Amino acid sequence: MSEFDVVIIGSGLGGLCCGSILSLKGYRVLVCEAHSQPGGVAHSFSKDGYTFESGPSLWSGINNQKIDNPLGHILRLLKEEVPVAKYKDWEVIFPESRFRLEVGEVPFRKKIKELRGEISLKEWEAFLAEVKPVSNLVKKMPLLTSSPLNLDFFDTLKIAGKLLPDLKQISKLRKGFGYIADKNLHDQFLRNWVDLLSFLISGMPMHDTNTAAMATLFEEWFNPESYLEYPLGGSESIVNALVRGLEKNGGELICSSRVKKILFKNKIASGVKLENGKEFNAKFVVMNCDTWNITKLIPSKLLADWQKKTKSIPKCNSFLHIHLGFDATNLIDLPIHTIWVDNWERGITADRNVAVFSIPSVLDPTMAPKNKHVLHGYTPANEPWEIWENIDYRSKEYKDIKEARCSIFIHALKNIIPDIEKRIEVKMLGTPLTHQFFTNTENGSYGPAISASDTLFPGCKTPIKNLFTCGASTFPGIGVPAVAASGAYAAEAILGKKEYKQLFK
Numbered sequence: 001m002s003e004f005d006v007v008i009i010g011s012g013l014g015g016l017c018c019g020s021i022l023s024l025k026g027y028r029v030l031v032c033e034a035h036s037q038p039g040g041v042a043h044s045f046s047k048d049g050y051t052f053e054s055g056p057s058l059w060s061g062i063n064n065q066k067i068d069n070p071l072g073h074i075l076r077l078l079k080e081e082v083p084v085a086k087y088k089d090w091e092v093i094f095p096e097s098r099f100r101l102e103v104g105e106v107p108f109r110k111k112i113k114e115l116r117g118e119i120s121l122k123e124w125e126a127f128l129a130e131v132k133p134v135s136n137l138v139k140k141m142p143l144l145t146s147s148p149l150n151l152d153f154f155d156t157l158k159i160a161g162k163l164l165p166d167l168k169q170i171s172k173l174r175k176g177f178g179y180i181a182d183k184n185l186h187d188q189f190l191r192n193w194v195d196l197l198s199f200l201i202s203g204m205p206m207h208d209t210n211t212a213a214m215a216t217l218f219e220e221w222f223n224p225e226s227y228l229e230y231p232l233g234g235s236e237s238i239v240n241a242l243v244r245g246l247e248k249n250g251g252e253l254i255c256s257s258r259v260k261k262i263l264f265k266n267k268i269a270s271g272v273k274l275e276n277g278k279e280f281n282a283k284f285v286v287m288n289c290d291t292w293n294i295t296k297l298i299p300s301k302l303l304a305d306w307q308k309k310t311k312s313i314p315k316c317n318s319f320l321h322i323h324l325g326f327d328a329t330n331l332i333d334l335p336i337h338t339i340w341v342d343n344w345e346r347g348i349t350a351d352r353n354v355a356v357f358s359i360p361s362v363l364d365p366t367m368a369p370k371n372k373h374v375l376h377g378y379t380p381a382n383e384p385w386e387i388w389e390n391i392d393y394r395s396k397e398y399k400d401i402k403e404a405r406c407s408i409f410i411h412a413l414k415n416i417i418p419d420i421e422k423r424i425e426v427k428m429l430g431t432p433l434t435h436q437f438f439t440n441t442e443n444g445s446y447g448p449a450i451s452a453s454d455t456l457f458p459g460c461k462t463p464i465k466n467l468f469t470c471g472a473s474t475f476p477g478i479g480v481p482a483v484a485a486s487g488a489y490a491a492e493a494i495l496g497k498k499e500y501k502q503l504f505k
């Protein structure tokens, strides 16, 4: 049986951030990944000369140091650089209007004035005036160095001192972001806009979305120096940089290695057993899988209460996906991203009502063969699992339902590329079953649907000694910055505060 200091179950961005930090500090780390390649929902795959993306497409703060992004900090800590393409705009297609929007406060103000007039602009300004102090408050608690779970008495005192002038804002952090919108926004367009951004961040409407996560987004996007960054080569480049960071300091990654169960000695985590029978001893075990999968790895007699609690956490819905390789002849000024909404009245969470498209080859031509483009489209966390759970993926029924439900993509895409059907050279469709299969997420869910006004995310600690969690199930926000931070917090819990602090000095 091989001996390690830490075994990490899953090579999602959270697991890789945790593992690479620990190996940098000299820990012997093993990352076990069930899939044939690392990255979790952020993995890429190649076919016919195209690099297809499966998950995140909106990145920022990788190289831009003006943005406090945990992933950017961790890459710098590992001395790993990922070249990026900088850009500022995305296409928005709503039922009532269509426009190209740049990040930054001024372009959106102009757009509001043009589309909705002065009164709406005033409402927006009042709204921003209330969001800004919350953003400032969040800025005073840099994600990586003020891990909420590992604060000791002196940290708390120090932070409390810094936050005293903002006492009034603190109570807002405990409410859903919709609270600030309700107070200030009556214009339906603006309310829909905030609801959409909240949904894209959390998979939930604005009233359930965490205010700190949204205040961070607003701080980033409305900063005059803000821009978006696309990692050249796609999300694979980020994953590869983290794997390099892990391996150059002695860490190991094994793919196609599903963990079947966690091993315990005297009720303390002591290693893992893989499905293929191999066992690895470790002083610490970190689970990067989602909250529902972790409960399957622990014998229920050990943790009945905790498992019951985590199992009952509600899930966000899943995804439909489309991957296209298509002829780029005479297509000029294509947007890298497009957000499409069909009908506001159906509500932001309604199935097949919102779709996100990205065409990364617009910025990075190496992702597609010459004169071709590669596209990933998905319906963000709005595809109900119940439609799919009892269908056999090998049946004709499955193929027919898949084609029918994914037809929404071509319908929406015709707004950007009217003759898209004639151009398609490679086409792959994905359902919640596909998402579940390739990412090992329960029911293909985006993550926990924990309302900001209800309760807190579980955090990286468990009731079992030497057993920790990280990833989208542990920290509010679900997106890349939140999972990177969660990986760092799990590393902090293992390293201890002093060692961890030295890293980020």
Ligand SMILES: Cc1cc2nc3c(=O)[nH]c(=O)nc-3n(C[C@H](O)[C@H](O)[C@H](O)COP(=O)(O)OP(=O)(O)OC[C@H]3O[C@@H](n4cnc5c(N)ncnc54)[C@H](O)[C@@H]3O)c2cc1C
Pocket: 009, 010, 011, 012, 013, 014, 015, 032, 033, 034, 035, 038, 039, 040, 041, 042, 054, 055, 056, 057, 058, 059, 257, 258, 259, 260, 288, 289, 290, 293, 319, 378, 438, 439, 440, 441, 446, 470, 471, 472, 473, 478, 479, 480, 481, 483
């Ligand atoms: C379609 C889509 C689009 C997104 N777009 C954005 C975006 O634009 N911007 C943004 O910031 N965020 C975005 N996100 C969110 C973000 O990508 C994810 O939250 C994040 O990548 C999840 O990382 P994680 O650490 O939770 O691990 P995951 O990616 O969930 O990976 C967990 C890993 O654990 C492995 N695993 C599970 N069980 C086992 C086991 N028993 N043994 C071994 N391995 C196991 C899995 O195979 C998987 O590789 C998007 C997500 C999706 C799905």
